[in-house]
Amino acid sequence: MADPPADRSGGTVLIPAPHIHHATSQHGTAVLDVRRGQWLMLDTDASRIWHAVTIRGTTTGLADEIAVPAGQDPQAVHGQITAFVDDLTATGVLIDTDWPPRRRRRWWR
Numbered sequence: 001m002a003d004p005p006a007d008r009s010g011g012t013v014l015i016p017a018p019h020i021h022h023a024t025s026q027h028g029t030a031v032l033d034v035r036r037g038q039w040l041m042l043d044t045d046a047s048r049i050w051h052a053v054t055i056r057g058t059t060t061g062l063a064d065e066i067a068v069p070a071g072q073d074p075q076a077v078h079g080q081i082t083a084f085v086d087d088l089t090a091t092g093v094l095i096d097t098d099w100p101p102r103r104r105r106r107w108w109r
Contacts, residue, residue, distance in 0.1 A: 012096045013097045014053045014089065014097070015094065016054060017094065021034060028047045029046070035092075049062065063078035
């Protein structure tokens, strides 16, 4: 049996929201939010982050994978990755599985 995905930081595992559809090519990733009718086009670097989240459920170790070959500071790259993932979570593209589900608002309330 496979181990669950490693934690991003602080025990969170992220997944795309149910209303999100995505496809990846060699040029990047297209993310469609069907609830809002909006597209999000990710370049190759952002696609790497998206791939880590959607496949592994985490970005643990990704900063080193990106920074070391490029000769960059892993801490700075980690900060940029965290900001990007936090933005995707805040806009509802990604869901933190450790948070309780939000109450759905009904149209009549």
